[in-house]
Amino acid sequence: MTTHPFPHLLSPLQAGAHTLPNRTLMGSMHTGIEHLDRPAQRLAAFYAERARGGAGLIATGGFAMNSEARLDEHGPMLVTPEQAEALRPIANAVHAEGGKIVLQVLHTGRYGKVANLVGASGIPSPINRRVPRPLASEEVWRTIEDYVRCAELAMHAGFDGVEVMGSEGYFINQFTTTRCNDRTDEFGGSVENRHRLPVEIVRRTRERLGEKALVMYRISALDLVEGGAPADEIVALARSLEAAGADIINTGFGWHEAKVPTIAYLVPRAAFRAAGARIKRALRIPLILSNRINTPDVAEDIIASGDADMVSMARPFLADADFVRKAAAGRADAINTCIACNQACLDFIFNNKPTSCLVNPRAGRELEFAQMPPPAARRRVAVVGAGAAGLAFAVTAAERGHGVTLFEAAPQIGGQLNLARAVPGKSEFDELLRYFRTRIADLGVDLKVSAQPSAADLAAGRFDRVVVATGVKPRQPDIAGIDHPKVIGYADLLSGRRGAGQRVAIIGAGGIGFDVAEYLLHDEADPAGALATPEAAVLKFHAEWGVDLANGSAGGLRPPRPASPSRSVTLLQRKPQKPGATLGLTTGWALRARLDQLGLKTIAGCSYERIDDAGLHLRVNGQPMVLEVDTVVVCAGQESESRLATELRAHGVEPAVIGGAQVAAELDALRAIDQGTRLAMTL
Structure with a gap:
């Protein structure tokens, strides 16, 4: 049976x-x-x-x-x-x-x-x-x-x-x-x-x-x-x-x-x-x-x-x-x-x-x-970059019958998604990567990791179409002392290649800056690994947000018991308005509230002067200030990684450029997946 x-x-x-x-x-x-x-x-x-x-x-x-x-x-x-x-x-x-x-x-x-x-x-x-x-x-x-x-x-x-x-x-x-x-x-x-x-x-x-x-x-x-x-x-x-x-x-x-x-x-x-x-x-x-x-x-x-x-x-x-x-x-x-x-x-x-x-x-x-017509012919397609855009394109193109070779420079797929999944609460990105790995295997996509094909190789005639999805690279702001040992980039931090000290300044208050703050404060708030089981995670959530599941009091609320991290984190931005304005409408308020609970400090209207052994020197409303920090994490935006696209054009090949390689706006998986999917549907 x-x-x-x-x-x-x-x-x-x-x-x-x-x-x-x-x-x-x-x-x-x-x-x-x-x-x-x-x-x-x-x-x-x-x-x-x-x-x-x-x-x-x-x-x-x-x-x-x-x-x-x-x-x-x-x-x-x-x-x-x-x-x-x-x-x-x-x-x-x-x-x-x-x-x-x-x-x-x-x-x-x-x-x-x-x-x-x-x-x-x-x-x-x-x-x-x-x-x-x-x-x-x-x-x-x-x-x-x-x-x-x-x-x-x-x-x-x-x-x-x-x-x-x-x-x-x-x-x-x-x-x-x-x-x-x-x-x-x-x-x-x-x-x-x-x-x-x-x-x-x-x-x-x-x-x-x-x-x-x-x-x-x-x-x-x-x-x-x-x-x-x-x-x-x-x-x-x-x-x-x-x-x-x-x-x-x-x-x-x-x-x-x-x-x-x-x-x-x-x-x-x-x-x-x-x-x-x-x-x-x-x-x-x-x-x-x-x-x-x-x-x-x-x-x-x-x-x-x-x-x-x-x-x-x-x-x-x-x-x-x-x-x-x-x-x-x-x-x-x-x-x-x-x-x-x-x-x-x-x-x-x-x-x-x-x-x-x-x-x-x-x-x-x-x-x-449903109105998009089926492909007129099977194409041999090279996709360079297995981040969100490249994965979406590769899987959709393979579903439509095309022969797809997917190149990824790293040892594993995911690109910037691997950074997102390191942020507390965003482990659901593990499921997305599991889905893409499964579809790649089921559809027979030829996946080549730790591989960086040259423009000459891609232009040699093996492929009918080349799609460049090489993503982004972090932008380095022009600040004196940006190469100081206490300065690290968000990618090095979230990937685990480098750690942070107890006193941290974050330059940049976009979505990545807030994610980095969550990563840093959560690490301190949960030193014993209380989130190791789903049951423990639920209990911790209820305590931090003041949820009374027994609902003995009207409304199911009780006084919240937020964690008390020992790490001090300050989030900085050049713009004078309150940080966090660009966060998601229906999730940003919760993230801001949680970080407030964990003691995140924010400063807007900053101009950065230099970084040295004393810390981060800046001006706020014209007044000088020194943040005595152990670590400065740079989250100052990204630039498109478009070198391969330029080289391909020099070889007479006009590639399709998608995702961060085309527009380096935040870590926008929504735009990247939509763009990759739609391009594959029109191939």
Whole structure:
């Protein structure tokens, strides 16, 4: 008898009247695809590819049930039969692939960027300057009916059911807690009253839709805000929702205004598992666990332990639509793993761009990539440089049938990715390199490491095309004493070739400078290797960020216990503005907060004069200063390594130049992988 490599993850699950083929949910996420041309066709292709790849259940991004509920003035709504018909191709496409899909019904409440903002009370969110208008009691009942009507329309459009979004601090969540509910009517005050809104939505939705519809509710299992719900209220709500007719409970963690990261790379895998397990023990219906679950082995362990019946993975299905299919085939090594960087998913959404994925540029662009014609002929291609751009190009070109030889000067692939993976919290880059190594082997790419072909060799006629992906080299600033023994470059530090002293100055406060600060302070904060096991990493994270998984206090918070590193680190930049402005929108705040905890000092508006035995001499606002440091780490940007491209042109060969070799802007793996992939698609 054949056994699956992940027997619990891949076993079927009964949820109400529906039998799900496995225990994976592609969780809901904002995609921004709704704002593009042909949105239904694009979403149909997007979700169908995930259904074809084996997702057990799919939840769409949120749809508002009335104009007050939208995230912004252009947010997607489902309020008319015509809108339902327009969505029918999405459900049909998923069903054609054998999948199941529910539509998420979302009211953003006080988070909305709309003119007619409403909420439980007139208490604004700290992340939205707009003040909500409290809904009158009869308006709340009308909104409940709007939820039910939206669910009816979803079924009319062919969806298998709905997910009622009651987590992350949105509208329903705002009613369930005292943080932003000061009402005195039947929707405020007592726990029963504050739970009336979600319970009535689920009860009436079940009554209206009947037993065949899948009704899923996403509960906030840990609010992570002051005035949030304590554990007993969360469990009580889950039980009431079960009694009201919910088929399955999904979990969310942390309101959007919470000051604790919940999905960024800084968060250990399955960091909130225990909070979900507490709810699971109180229910008879299935429970789904979410947040930072990105590999089948982690998912298998969660389900096998009984902590949850199912796992939600949103971004992992962006990274690899075939996640489940590969796991079932025993090819977990071939999964393109989500690295929790947020750069092309959440950061894109906050910049009003449709979502995609750093490690998989095809995500969200399925129609665009499908329209690229197959290659007219097989080409022999040389790729020089196995960093992010070179790897993406080599693998994609080989997938399209070209013969690829990949040269790398170092003994291993990865280029600057090997520096990134040394930064605490960014070890997920190990997964990306594992993926590329697997694809290189599976596709038969001729990999030559410790190899530096000359321009003459490449121009000798063996190759039809030469791609230069030689990356970057660190820029050396013009500072007197830059060759002093206490000066080291970031590459030497992160590669482990050189170490740093106890008093360190970092020149340059871009992304690399902050990564170096994290590397230096983390080294001191964890001298005994407390992160050696996943369990220890989770406990350390909870202590540093003040997370109370027992949730005895409202909101699941306790006083944080940050580490106390002995190393002193000062981060410097020439620009007068506050350092860290260029960090990622949805991860930068957490990194800055963590480094503040660890005692990082920052100085802006610097001019550097010299480095000598006394330390780093500089001026700040015209005033002289000496930093008495043992080490000066230079993170002053990069320059393109373009010598090979110039030499090739001298030999009459016009190469394609990609990645850092073309533009030396930070360590931009997002741009490099996208560029390498797209060039290979046009070859």
